[in-house]
Amino acid sequence: MDMRIHMRWHLPLGSTATLLLCVVMVFLSLPPAVARGQTPAAADTQTPNLAAKSRKDKLPSELARSVRDAIVDGRYEAASQVGEAVLAKSRITAWRYYPFTNFIAAISNDNDVRFEARLSQWVSADPQAALPTLVRAQYYYDTAWFRRGHRFDNDTLPADLAAFHDNLRRARTDVESAIELDGANPYAYYLKLIILRGLGDFSGEQRFLEQAIAKFPAYYPLYDEGLAMREPRWGGTVQAMRQFVDRYAGQTEPYSPLKVLYVSLYRRILIANSIECSVFFSDRSNATDCVRTLMKQQAGPDLEHEVVAALQIYDHADHYEFGLVVKDILLDMLQASGGETYAGAALQLAASAMHSDTQLVENDPGHNDYIIDAVVAQSWSWKGFYDNAISKNREALRDIDKSEFPDEAARDLATSTIYLQMLDPLSYQSRFDDVVAYSRAALDLGNQVDWEHYICYAYYEKREYKAALADCTKAVDDDSGNMLARYWRGLVYQELGNMDAALNDFTAVADSENSYRASAAITVSWIYDTKKEFTEAIDSLNKYTYLYDEKSVRKDDVAVAYNNRCYAYMQIGELQKALDDCTQSLKYGSIPDAFEKQQELVKRLGLSRG
Structure with a gap:
C-alpha cells in the first residue's frame, strides 16, 4: 500500500518563535515589575460576546472588494469612481498614506489570469488614468511573490523564479507609467521602490529613493524601505543601515515620526543577526550565543538610547497610529530565532512607553494600550500557551472598548484583528464553534476575506462537510489565490467522495508555493493510486x-x-x-x-x- 499523510494541520498566523517574556534586561534597567513571573491563565471557555458592525462608512478593504467586483463585472467606470473617491480622501499622516494604501492592498486577486485580463481592459478603457495602471502594477507585484514564495533562491523552482522576475518587470513598467500619468500619489513611489528591490536593482532603487524623498519628505514608508534595502540579506551592511537612519532621523525634532526609524533599525539588526546565526539553529544555545555576540557588537548603548527616546514619541503622537507601526516592528522581532531576550526587552520597553503592562495577570487591569495586549497574546500563542493567548486577547478587546480611535471604522478594524488573532489558539484547543463565530464576526467587521478559510477548516474538523464545502467554495470565489481554502476544500471533496474535484484543488496547491504544497502533492499521488x-x-x-x-x-x-x-x-x-x-x-x-x-x-x- 502507499501512504497518504493527513495530519491535523492547524493554521499558524506566523512562523513559530519562542518569546521569553520574563526577560532579564540586557541593555537598560527597567522597573522591578519586569521580572515578575507569569501565572498560567485558567482555561477560558466562555461563550463569546461578539461585536456587530454599526457604522455606515466602509473600510478600505470593503471598498476594495467593491472595486474588485466591479472590475470582474466589467463596470470600469464604477471601479474608477470608487478608487478616485478613496484617493481624494487619502492623506499622508505620521506613518502612513491612508486610506489608499490599505485600499489598494486589498483589490488584487493574485495569480488570476481572468482578473488580469479584466484589469488590462480597464487600463485600455481609460489609458490616461493612472489608477487602473497602478492597480495592475500592484497585481503584478503581488502575483510575483505569490508565484515565487519566500524561500531562498536555491530552494525555489527555476520556473517560479522566472515567473517572479517576469511579473516584477511588468509591475515596473506599469508603476512607471502610473507615475508619469499622476505624480501626486506617494504610494506609487513606494511601490516602485519595492519592485526595484525585488528585481535586485539596488542602484536604481537608491537613485529613485532620493527623488521620492525629495517629493514626499513626510512619507515614512519611503524611509523604512530605504532602511530595508540596506539589510545584509539584500547586499547591504549594518553600518550602511545605521548611517542611513542617522542621516534622516538623527537631526530631526525629538518627537519626529522619523525617530521610529531607530526602533526599526534595531529590529533589522536583530533579524540580520538571526539569519547569520541560522547555521546554529539545531543547537538553540549556540544560536542564542551567536545572536548575543553580534548584538553586543552592532547594537551598542548609543543605539539603545535612541530606541528608548524614539518610544517616548507615544505621548506626543496619535496613539492609534503609533501602535500600528510599533506592533509590526515588535512582531517581527519576536520571530527572530535566537533573539528572544532582545525582542522581549524591546517589548517591555514599548509597553512601558505606552503605559502598559505585559503581565498575564495585571495588578491594575484596564489601562493598557490594546496593541501591547495583542503583541503579548501573539507571543503566548507562538509559544503554545493557548489559554494565556486567549486571555490576553480578551484583555485587548476590553482595552479597545475603553480606547479612543479616529473613527468607528478604526475601532472595528482593531476588534476584527483581535478576533482573527484568536483563531489559532482556539483551533489548537479544538474549539471549532468558536472558530466559526469569531471568523464570521471578524469578516462582518472588517471584510478581510483572506481569512475565510478558517470557517471551512472548522466545519471540516467538525465533520460537517456540506457546510464546509459551501464556505470553502465561497472563500475560493472571494479570493482564488487562497490556497488554504483550496486545500481544505480538497479534503472536503475527498470526504464527500468527489475525487476528481479533490484532485483539482490539491493540484492547485501542489503547484503553488504554499506551505501545504508537500501534503497536497502527496495526496495527488494517493488519489491517482486509488483510481489505479x-x-x-x-x-x-x-x-x-x-x-x-x-x-x-x-x-x-x-x-x-x-x-x-x-x-x-x-x-x-x-x-x-x-x-x-x-x-x-x-x-x-x-x-x-x-x-x-x-x-x-x-x-x-x-x-x-x-
Whole structure:
C-alpha cells in the first residue's frame, strides 16, 4: 500500500518563535515589575460576546472588494469612481498614506489570469488614468511573490523564479507609467521602490529613493524601505543601515515620526543577526550565543538610547497610529530565532512607553494600550500557551472598548484583528464553534476575506462537510489565490467522495508555493493510486521535485514521497525502480510499509534473476 499523510494541520498566523517574556534586561534597567513571573491563565471557555458592525462608512478593504467586483463585472467606470473617491480622501499622516494604501492592498486577486485580463481592459478603457495602471502594477507585484514564495533562491523552482522576475518587470513598467500619468500619489513611489528591490536593482532603487524623498519628505514608508534595502540579506551592511537612519532621523525634532526609524533599525539588526546565526539553529544555545555576540557588537548603548527616546514619541503622537507601526516592528522581532531576550526587552520597553503592562495577570487591569495586549497574546500563542493567548486577547478587546480611535471604522478594524488573532489558539484547543463565530464576526467587521478559510477548516474538523464545502467554495470565489481554502476544500471533496474535484484543488496547491504544497502533492499521488492510474501517480511525484529535497520539505514528506512512488512502480512492474525508491524512503523515515515492500521486492527480484 502507499501512504497518504493527513495530519491535523492547524493554521499558524506566523512562523513559530519562542518569546521569553520574563526577560532579564540586557541593555537598560527597567522597573522591578519586569521580572515578575507569569501565572498560567485558567482555561477560558466562555461563550463569546461578539461585536456587530454599526457604522455606515466602509473600510478600505470593503471598498476594495467593491472595486474588485466591479472590475470582474466589467463596470470600469464604477471601479474608477470608487478608487478616485478613496484617493481624494487619502492623506499622508505620521506613518502612513491612508486610506489608499490599505485600499489598494486589498483589490488584487493574485495569480488570476481572468482578473488580469479584466484589469488590462480597464487600463485600455481609460489609458490616461493612472489608477487602473497602478492597480495592475500592484497585481503584478503581488502575483510575483505569490508565484515565487519566500524561500531562498536555491530552494525555489527555476520556473517560479522566472515567473517572479517576469511579473516584477511588468509591475515596473506599469508603476512607471502610473507615475508619469499622476505624480501626486506617494504610494506609487513606494511601490516602485519595492519592485526595484525585488528585481535586485539596488542602484536604481537608491537613485529613485532620493527623488521620492525629495517629493514626499513626510512619507515614512519611503524611509523604512530605504532602511530595508540596506539589510545584509539584500547586499547591504549594518553600518550602511545605521548611517542611513542617522542621516534622516538623527537631526530631526525629538518627537519626529522619523525617530521610529531607530526602533526599526534595531529590529533589522536583530533579524540580520538571526539569519547569520541560522547555521546554529539545531543547537538553540549556540544560536542564542551567536545572536548575543553580534548584538553586543552592532547594537551598542548609543543605539539603545535612541530606541528608548524614539518610544517616548507615544505621548506626543496619535496613539492609534503609533501602535500600528510599533506592533509590526515588535512582531517581527519576536520571530527572530535566537533573539528572544532582545525582542522581549524591546517589548517591555514599548509597553512601558505606552503605559502598559505585559503581565498575564495585571495588578491594575484596564489601562493598557490594546496593541501591547495583542503583541503579548501573539507571543503566548507562538509559544503554545493557548489559554494565556486567549486571555490576553480578551484583555485587548476590553482595552479597545475603553480606547479612543479616529473613527468607528478604526475601532472595528482593531476588534476584527483581535478576533482573527484568536483563531489559532482556539483551533489548537479544538474549539471549532468558536472558530466559526469569531471568523464570521471578524469578516462582518472588517471584510478581510483572506481569512475565510478558517470557517471551512472548522466545519471540516467538525465533520460537517456540506457546510464546509459551501464556505470553502465561497472563500475560493472571494479570493482564488487562497490556497488554504483550496486545500481544505480538497479534503472536503475527498470526504464527500468527489475525487476528481479533490484532485483539482490539491493540484492547485501542489503547484503553488504554499506551505501545504508537500501534503497536497502527496495526496495527488494517493488519489491517482486509488483510481489505479499508477503512471499518472508516478508522473505527479516526478513533477514535484521539491518532495525529494530535505531543505524544502520535512524528512517525513520525503520518506512518504519515495514510498508512494515505490508502490506505483510496483503496480506497473518496474520492480528495480520500486526497490530503489523504497530503499530511499527508509533513509528518511521508518515507514513499516516501505520496509515490507522492500523485502517483497528483494524476493521478487531474486526470483526473477534465478
